[in-house]
Amino acid sequence: MIDSMATEENKIKEVLSFTIDLSERVRHAAEEAESFKVDCAEVGKQADRLITMIWAAARFATSTGSLYERPIRRIVADVSKNLDRALTLVRKCKRRSVLRRVVTIVSAADFRKVTTLLDASIGDMKWLLSIFESSSGGGGIVLSMPPIASNDPILSWVWSFIASIHSGQLNDRIEAANELASLAKDNDRNKKIIDEEGGVPPLLKLLKENTSPEAQSAAATALLNLANDQERVHSIADELGVPIIVQVLGDSPMRVQIRVANLVARMAEHDPFAQEDFARENAIRPLVTLLSFETFVDDTTNLQYGKQSIHSLVQINKEMERNSLMSFNYKPHSNSSLSLHSEGSSRGGGHHRKERESEKPQVKLELKITCAEALWMLAKGSVSNSRRITETKGLLCLAKLVEKESGELQFNCLMTLMEITAAAEYNADLRRAAFKTNSPAAKAVVDQLLRIIKESDSPTLRIPAIKSIGSLARTFPARETRVIGPLVEQLSHRNQDVATEAAISLGKFVCPDNFLCAEHSKTIIEFNGVPPLMRLLRGNDRSLLYGLVLLCYLALHAGNNEALKQARVLTALEGADRAVVTHPELRELVPQAIYHLNIYHTDVLPQRQSYSP
Template identity: 40%
Template sequence: MAGIVKEILAKPIQLADQIIKLSDDSTSYFRQDCSELKSKTEKLAALLRQAARASNDLYERPTRRIIDDTEQVLEKALAIIQKCRANGVIKRVFTIIPAAAFRKMGNQLENSIGDVSWLLRVSASSRDDEYLGLPPIAANEPILCLIWEQIANLYSGTLDDRSDAAASLVSLARDNDRYGKLIIEEGGVVPLLKLLKEGKLEGQENAAMAIGLLGRDHESVEYMIHAGVCSVFAKILKDAPMKVQAVVAWAVSELVEHHPKCQDLFAQHNIIRLLVGHLAFETVQEHSKYAITSNKTNSIHAAAVVLASKSNEKSVGGNKPVDYDDEKNGLVRHPAGNKHPNQMHSVVTNTMAINFQSKPKNSNVTNHHHLQHQQNVLLGGASIKGREMEDHVTKAYMKKMAARALWQLAKGNSSICRSITESRALLCFAVLLEKGPEDVKYNSAMALMEITAVAETDSDLRRSAFKPNTPACKAVVDQLYVIIKKADSDLLVPCINAIGNLARTFKATETRMIGPLVKLLDDGEAEITKAASIALTKFACTDNYLHINHCKAIISAGGAKHLVQLVYFGEQIVQASAVSLLCYIALHVPDSEELAQAEVLTVLVWASKQPFLQHEAVATLLEEANSKLELYQSRNARH
């Protein structure tokens, strides 16, 4: 950096020296004006040499901008001085330089003096909180110099000064997207990451918040990725105080939300594992793959945990993945089974007891102490020393942000979803849905929605993550059912979507989800009604092997009359999904008496003539459903 700055300063210093030397050769007519320019140039040259001596401390971005402008001013000043030299009678007689040109040149030199003086002050390591003011170069864009000043503080200030500078950048980035762009362009990311690694608690929080706010588009996130944000975040999530870790988890969610292509880069730095560890801390015990195995005993213990888990799976119905797209028999119990939704505590207790079985018989540690110790082991691979001493608010905020980050990381990414579900994250989400604060519940529900959305199209993930009779899957389905049945929560839509995504995994006799979803078709809120109709469509569509069973269950729950009302009188965003669902029911159960009584054929004929329902897929469905119904119900419809 010092060499670059000296190279930048070399030419303007040479120009200044040349101006000073040639000023003495000016004619008597211009001598006074040239003398004034010489005086100002000498001041400027002294400042430029001072800057060269302090090149190690100078902040490069404003240095380049200011020195470039200064160089242009000095070139213009040199051109004027050369015109004033006494090089012959004719030139002395005919050279005319307006007085205004000297005044303008003098003002420009004064501005350059002010700019270089400000640069030296802003780059000084200790300024005693003096107000620097704005340099002349900031006349047209004052915010740029404010950003320069704060970034200079990040480079050369004390830890407290750097924390204050990061807080100022947080305010600027939050206020205006353009200011965030300027912070990145002017080199603010590198010192922010350095503060995040080295600063005090408040400084680290401010730095993490600033980085999260700066990542508002994919170009900005790409820049931060190249600057090393992934490795810094991984280090913080492993070792830093929980308050800082929570802000970093939030920042991860922001960067991934605005640039999903960076999901795998974060995963490569073990961010998934670390976030799951935070989610599992004091929630449920994490999978042994995330436990610290510092010695052989721990490794043996981890293996015993895995074996015990496999044995338990076999004892409750086998660990062979079941997907009704493949098995086609409907004989294996669904993850939800006939389990009562209030038995979540038993599910968690049983799951933790599996691991407890692996405790050596000759251990003198009490059962309670052993379980407590297991809960306090870092399950994400990070040190949790002192973490249990954090206040409840901080712990809850950590879980909220860990869930939010996992939600964004899971979106549309099969490999990350597989990493999440291979841990005990699903069980964590289920427990948090039941007992967590509202914002933690919401982020958990959104994470489950995204994971199940990927599983819907990824059969391998669906079979491995949501196979029947596993405690985690049972717990998740139970909690989704409770929320949908109560129908009084902000979690309703993501939970409805998650159940719809799992529609292929439900067995023929597992109909408890159908009734609550049908009931929601009569909900007055369009978003909820649409989500319910889409979820039911996933049960009723032809791709679902048990579509006939599910269609009959929808009819038995009174779905036909609700759908007729929605097609005729529902909001436009609901009508298309209602028509699709009604078409699938008509295709698969065309001889239903309930459909005949509801005059579904008449409804579908009417729908086929509506311009807003002429989407290609819907139009094809309507045509097929009408043809099928006419074979069974045309006489009833005409009657």
């Protein structure tokens, strides 16, 4: 790292040395001019001013510990281009043969153009020096605009703010980070400029330094506003941002943790690689710990899980509080970047505990909401992260919060459970480990999912609960009929999306992949599920599709049941919309179901009935 910094410093010195040398050549050429002497002298004076300014920039570049290079490189490159043009013009004014003087025509207009360009370069260098002097001397943020950015003032503001974060006083750094956050919030173009101009590294440095909660919040907010795009999330991760974020998440005041948890959620949402990076840095454990803060303390007597499980919940909560930061020192790989922050995080567990306990209830609630959202985004589509959440006893915490909370926190916890159960549906190891029938955590989750399905008036809550029960279909034994009854009831729900999701979930109970499909099919019919299912076929294309799938499975596994005959299921299948029947999922299923029903219902008249919408 030190060698890299030294190399970069040498490169800057080389760029500045080249420009100084070019300025000297312009000045000498101006002194040797034989024609347009007055104009050449003016160019020489401009070159002399630039020499002084570039030397000042070089002294600053070698003396400062934190150098922001982007404006130096852009401005000095533009200065060099203008000096090269001036040198070409001034050399034409040197004594030459009569023929060369005739061929090479120099006009006053040429000098006006060159002096205008050099004036712009002087203005750019003046602005550059003011930026560095202001940031190093505590003179506040410079918001003037250099000529190079006359067509894009955002660029000069971004340069000024980033320079202040690099080497300014603390108050100026906080103000600059807030300004970058505001610019990034405005539009994606501003986000792109901030990223391209090197805004991410100083923001991460400010976040990591732990100099003040206000500074950390400002840096986290700016990074949050940048992280709505996979490419910019990559920029944060490439600067070793993930271990820094996890460190701050584990050892910061609650208001900072809220911003950082939001950042974790945003990055995980937009980049699957960031999901895995956070998992490797063990971000899930502190998130579960923060989410469980004060969750099991107040009302253990009201829990539904019995005395033994109440004790387990309390003990698990205490264990997570006590050991939350031991996980930061875990190194899955010897070269893990965790070593960058293990020392800082080792202080974290109780460092801000008293502050957290005395925080306002709305702040505590906001932290839990953001932590739940972060877990949701980390679990989304990720079997490994879902497994990690279950291994930290997160299922118990999520179940309890679904039980006792409402609004956004309840919804985020429910969506996290939905993602975990979806991962378990397709991963047998996770399903067996986390959702064993004798597991208190699994029982707690199922109890709360069923309660939401039965009692909630909100389709927004009912749908993820229904999906979760469907994902767990293969974990329920044949005697566990209590989960099927509530799903059958939802087939009659007035909201067609809820009814359709119930049909999809019931379809997972009776599909051939489920070993108990025949037993579950009989249970659905016993709960009088056929009549509402037949009504569902009159809905939109989606409800018709999944209604037919469920109906076909019932026919295949319980075709001799009288309820199917009375409901004229065979007639319904024969009269189903041809466009729907050609769907890949139904192309073979419908003919099989019709054939199976014909075996038992040969006396049914072939009356055709269409349920197309």
